[in-house]
Each structure stands twice: as C-alpha cells, then as structure tokens.
Amino acid sequence: MSDNSSGKEITVPPIADELGRVFADGGFELHLVGGPVRDAVLRRSVSDLDFTTDARPEATEAILRAHCSTVWTTGADFGTIGGLFRGEQVEVTTFRADAYDRVSRNPIVRYGDNLVDDLERRDFTVNAMAVSVPGHEFTDPFGGLADIARQTIRTPASPESSFADDPLRMLRAARFAAQLGFGIDPQTLDAMRRMAPELGRITAERIRDEFVKLLTAPDPVVGLRILVDTGLAEHFLPELPALRMEIDEHAQHKDVYEHSLQVLRNAIALEQDGPDLLLRLAALLHDIGKPETKDVAEGGGVTFHHHDVAGARLARRRMRELKFPKADVQAVSLLISLHLRFYGYGDAGWTDSAVRRYVTDAEAQLDRLHLLVRSDCTTRNRRKAERLRRDYDAFEDRIARIRAEEDLRAVRPDLDGNAIMELLGLPPGPQVGRAWAYLKELRLERGPMSREEAESQLRAWAAAEGLAPSPDAG
Structure with a gap:
C-alpha cells in the first residue's frame, strides 16, 4: 500500500533528497527506510540515515565512492555499504529477501527485486515504512502508520515466523516499548511468551547490546516488566x-x-x-x-x-x-x-x-x-x-x-616504595608491599602526616615486625 499524501507530510532531511538524486542519476531507486521514517512520523529528530535500494552492493559502492569523502564496506556481505555523504553518515542496503536457517539465526543472504518484499522481512510494522527520495512516495504495506497511531508494536509477518527468523526481535520488542512508550500487540506478546527459549540461539554479545539499549531508554521499567512477564529475562538475566x-x-x-x-x-x-x-x-x-x-x-x-x-x-x-x-x-x-x-x-x-x-x-x-x-x-x-x-x-x-x-x-602512603626501601634498607619484594600497606592504613586512620611522622611510625612498625633498618639505612 502506498500513501503519497502521508509521504508529503513527512519531513525528509534535505541530504536524503540529495543522495536520492545521485542514485536516480545512476538509474536506481533509493528509499529512506526504517527508524528514520518512524521518527519522522513521530516528529522526532532524525539522526541515523538508513536507505534501501535496488542497486546491487557493487553499484552502491561505486556511487558512494564517487560522492562520499569516506566509504566503508564492513557490511558488504549483507548488502550494506556505508559512507560519509556531505558530512553525514549514511548506510545503503540492497533490497533483501533473505531466508534464515532458524538454527543459528544466520540469514541466507538473498537480494530482492522490490521494496515490499524488503519491508516484510523487517522486525516491526513501525519500522517497515519507506519514503522514496527525492520523490517522497510513502510506502506502508503492513500498516505501520496505523500502528503508530495505536501506539502498538506488531510484526509485519506472523510473529512466530519473525521470531523464528531472529529471536533477538523479542528483546527488541521490549526495547521499543521502553523507547517509544508503545504497547505490544497481544498476538505478538503471546508469541514472545511461547518462544522465549529460542533466545538461547543468540550470542551473549547481541543480547547484551539489545539489553543496554533497553536499559538506557526513557522508561526502561516498561521494557523490563515485559522481559520478566514473558519469561525472556529467565534466559539471560534470571x-x-x-x-x-x-x-x-x-x-x-x-x-x-x-x-x-x-x-x-x-x-x-x-x-x-x-x-x-x-x-x-x-x-x-x-x-x-x-x-x-x-x-x-x-x-x-x-x-x-x-x-x-x-x-x-x-x-x-x-x-x-x-x-x-x-x-x-x-x-x-x-x-x-x-x-x-x-x-x-x-x-x-x-x-x-x-x-x-x-x-x-x-x-x-x-x-x-x-x-x-x-x-x-x-x-x-x-x-x-x-x-x-x-x-x-x-x-x-x-x-x-x-x-x-x-x-x-588518591589516598596514598606518605612514603613511596623507593623511600621505604631506602629507609629500611630493604630490597624490592613483599616486605616493601607490607610496609606500604601499613602506611596506607595509617593514613586512612590519621589523615596526612609529615614525612618525619611517617618515617617515625614506619621505623616503629618495622622494629615490631622484625624488619629493623640495617645499620647503613637512612
């Protein structure tokens, strides 16, 4: 479903239109997609610029190298090429129509040939909207705009299919609830409860990163309650x-x-x-x-x-x-x-x-x-x-x-290790450490001491410990 009027009402950063014209000159589509579109609809500031295109990665890279001051290809295996365009960081990903092995969560990367199929593989409907640049044609095939109005988190495909593809999406649902203040669709929430054990397929690092995003959201308590109520927390923070x-x-x-x-x-x-x-x-x-x-x-x-x-x-x-x-x-x-x-x-x-x-x-x-x-x-x-x-x-x-x-x-002893060794005639070793620890405890108890006081106290302690200074010491 396309809704041109809604697209006209969305404020697109001028730099996105500039990049869109560059791709159009090369004969390719370019669409602002995902979080930036969602945030524009919500009248929130748009920062990260994510795009999708029908250009294959090698064509995208050639275009960006011709117009960006810096280009990076760390995501090239997944169809993503990044660059610094007019001083702004942009990432452009080729339309995807992936399948998943549903064991390791690793996608079998397959490029798609249309925007709608690409949007269907995304996590939630509120992130499955796109705006073409520079034309500003709004594409919302799964009702993301309506879900924003209802303040609801829902998957484009069935939640069972979506979470089987990538179980981390269950944590992301809780995170978006905390970030946006939205509720989770009952069918989606029910699937999270039933499929919580699938989180075991996800690496600790990915879970940690998603949990950190949730915990630093405006109201993390909303997301934490969801993690506990669905049983997801049992699998990484019991x-x-x-x-x-x-x-x-x-x-x-x-x-x-x-x-x-x-x-x-x-x-x-x-x-x-x-x-x-x-x-x-x-x-x-x-x-x-x-x-x-x-x-x-x-x-x-x-x-x-x-x-x-x-x-x-x-x-x-x-x-x-x-x-x-x-x-x-x-x-x-x-x-x-x-x-x-x-x-x-x-x-x-x-x-x-x-x-x-x-x-x-x-x-x-x-x-x-x-x-x-x-x-x-x-x-x-x-x-x-x-x-x-x-x-x-x-x-x-x-x-x-x-x-x-x-x-x-920086509460430290009033004499350092070199001064202790000189005063007591000790070689480097554990005895010097013991003397240093004694002086630190003394400093904590009494506060700062003059050098003379510290030396006097250390001599008395050393004598009691059988560490009296040698005749030629100090």
Missing part, C-alpha cells in the same frame, strides 16, 4: 525475575522486585547528563543477593545478611557472561558491594577515618554511589525518608570538608 520473592503473611519484607524497579526510576530521576548505564545497572541489580541470603530470624523477622556481598558476586558473574567490558563489571559490582555501607551513619557517628575509607573504597565510583544510595530510599514513611535525606546531605558535606583538607581521591 536474577531479575528471582527478585519476585514470596512475601510472608506478616509482610516482613518489601516486594524486592518492585523495590528494585523503583530504585531504578529514582536513579534515572537523579541523572544529570543523560542515561548513565552503570548507575542504572547498579540500581536494577543492587538487591539481587537477597533471594540467596533470605533467612527468617527468631520472632518471624526476615533478614538478608550480607546480600550486598552476594549481590556483587552475582552481578559480576552475570555481567561477565553477557560479555560486558571488564571496567563496567568492576564498577557495577563495586557499587553493589558498597550500597549498604552508609546506613547507620546518622546513628553511629562515623569517624573521619571511616569517611576516608568510604571515599577510598568507592574510588572513581563515589559520585555514582551517592546517587545509588539516595535512590535506594523507597520508604513511604516521610519522616524516615526525610531523616535519611538529611543524613546523606550531612555526609556529603562532611566528605567535601575532608576533601578540602586532604586529597581523598
């Missing part, structure tokens, strides 16, 4: 549905699943510069150690002792399995391991030494830790919530005061 623990008849603990989703929402509300993936991951996963550590104490109370430690371990394992970068794994597991440290500050009266340790242990994640701890307060008791807020305000003020006096971002 710790999330495991949070739906049975609450005992006396309601001795809050609903950990709902609490975790609320903490995520709280964290998002505190973000300053756009989506913070590491903060969102830590907020979502901060309590995943609770199911493993749940215990019923005498009197019927429920405890989760050391769930922070267990949660950090579980998050580390799961993120490694999903092939997250090592630095991200370390950051999120550190945040989870420290998220309970603050509680009790207002009652216990922390020493400056305890504050130094908090800052030092948090390392580069201190600012995220502040946001995570604040987000973790979901109590409906306004008096308790206000007390926790005041306590953390005072805590951050105290950190700022101590920071003004000391360099807490």
Whole structure:
C-alpha cells in the first residue's frame, strides 16, 4: 500500500533528497527506510540515515565512492555499504529477501527485486515504512502508520515466523516499548511468551547490546516488566525475575522486585547528563543477593545478611557472561558491594577515618554511589525518608570538608616504595608491599602526616615486625 499524501507530510532531511538524486542519476531507486521514517512520523529528530535500494552492493559502492569523502564496506556481505555523504553518515542496503536457517539465526543472504518484499522481512510494522527520495512516495504495506497511531508494536509477518527468523526481535520488542512508550500487540506478546527459549540461539554479545539499549531508554521499567512477564529475562538475566520473592503473611519484607524497579526510576530521576548505564545497572541489580541470603530470624523477622556481598558476586558473574567490558563489571559490582555501607551513619557517628575509607573504597565510583544510595530510599514513611535525606546531605558535606583538607581521591602512603626501601634498607619484594600497606592504613586512620611522622611510625612498625633498618639505612 502506498500513501503519497502521508509521504508529503513527512519531513525528509534535505541530504536524503540529495543522495536520492545521485542514485536516480545512476538509474536506481533509493528509499529512506526504517527508524528514520518512524521518527519522522513521530516528529522526532532524525539522526541515523538508513536507505534501501535496488542497486546491487557493487553499484552502491561505486556511487558512494564517487560522492562520499569516506566509504566503508564492513557490511558488504549483507548488502550494506556505508559512507560519509556531505558530512553525514549514511548506510545503503540492497533490497533483501533473505531466508534464515532458524538454527543459528544466520540469514541466507538473498537480494530482492522490490521494496515490499524488503519491508516484510523487517522486525516491526513501525519500522517497515519507506519514503522514496527525492520523490517522497510513502510506502506502508503492513500498516505501520496505523500502528503508530495505536501506539502498538506488531510484526509485519506472523510473529512466530519473525521470531523464528531472529529471536533477538523479542528483546527488541521490549526495547521499543521502553523507547517509544508503545504497547505490544497481544498476538505478538503471546508469541514472545511461547518462544522465549529460542533466545538461547543468540550470542551473549547481541543480547547484551539489545539489553543496554533497553536499559538506557526513557522508561526502561516498561521494557523490563515485559522481559520478566514473558519469561525472556529467565534466559539471560534470571536474577531479575528471582527478585519476585514470596512475601510472608506478616509482610516482613518489601516486594524486592518492585523495590528494585523503583530504585531504578529514582536513579534515572537523579541523572544529570543523560542515561548513565552503570548507575542504572547498579540500581536494577543492587538487591539481587537477597533471594540467596533470605533467612527468617527468631520472632518471624526476615533478614538478608550480607546480600550486598552476594549481590556483587552475582552481578559480576552475570555481567561477565553477557560479555560486558571488564571496567563496567568492576564498577557495577563495586557499587553493589558498597550500597549498604552508609546506613547507620546518622546513628553511629562515623569517624573521619571511616569517611576516608568510604571515599577510598568507592574510588572513581563515589559520585555514582551517592546517587545509588539516595535512590535506594523507597520508604513511604516521610519522616524516615526525610531523616535519611538529611543524613546523606550531612555526609556529603562532611566528605567535601575532608576533601578540602586532604586529597581523598588518591589516598596514598606518605612514603613511596623507593623511600621505604631506602629507609629500611630493604630490597624490592613483599616486605616493601607490607610496609606500604601499613602506611596506607595509617593514613586512612590519621589523615596526612609529615614525612618525619611517617618515617617515625614506619621505623616503629618495622622494629615490631622484625624488619629493623640495617645499620647503613637512612
């Protein structure tokens, strides 16, 4: 179905028309397709420019090389050639009519000869619309425009066929629901529930990338609920549905699943510069150690002792399995391991030494830790919530005061390894490391020391340890 009037109402970036004229001069069709068309219909900004054409890849490459400052062919095996056209990144893909082996998900690449067949193989109707350039003929054979009006996610072909071709599309459905605020068509949702085990065919890297897009969407909670309700989460993040623990008849603990989703929402509300993936991951996963550590104490109370430690371990394992970068794994597991440290500050009266340790242990994640701890307060008791807020305000003020006096971002011993070896007459080795560790602990306890104080303390420690300096040392 073509609807020229709808196409005229869509604002096409001028650069798309320019490229369309270049292809037309070569005797080929060019259509803006997929996300850019959907976003134009929704009056959202159009950034990535994706096109489809009847030109074969070698012809596309020749055209782009003649008109682009840079051309890349990394997707050539799948019919996609990219380039920098008038300073904008564009990707042009030959019409496709692929078949899938439905075992590995790898497509058997076959080029098509018409636009409609190409659109039918796309994931959802809202992404299966096209606008010709420069003519602006609007093509919508599967009702994408109507689904946008209904705010519905639906597959062009049957959902069973679509998801069998590429099971990752089930995660993409949840992601688009989170990004666009759309619901999922009941037939499509039912197929997701039945076909969730098919996700096992997808590599960890592809699952991770799609999950990251979902988690950084405007409202990831919408998508996360879909992942849990359809059973998809069980196949790559089982710790999330495991949070739906049975609450005992006396309601001795809050609903950990709902609490975790609320903490995520709280964290998002505190973000300053756009989506913070590491903060969102830590907020979502901060309590995943609770199911493993749940215990019923005498009197019927429920405890989760050391769930922070267990949660950090579980998050580390799961993120490694999903092939997250090592630095991200370390950051999120550190945040989870420290998220309970603050509680009790207002009652216990922390020493400056305890504050130094908090800052030092948090390392580069201190600012995220502040946001995570604040987000973790979901109590409906306004008096308790206000007390926790005041306590953390005072805590951050105290950190700022101590920071003004000391360099807490790099709390290091007052003597380096070379000075220790010279002072104690030691060769390089584990004894120097022990001396360095002692000085660091001393620095955390007492704050900065003069060199004379540090040397005096080190000599006393060395003597007690049987490491007295040699006669010609220092």
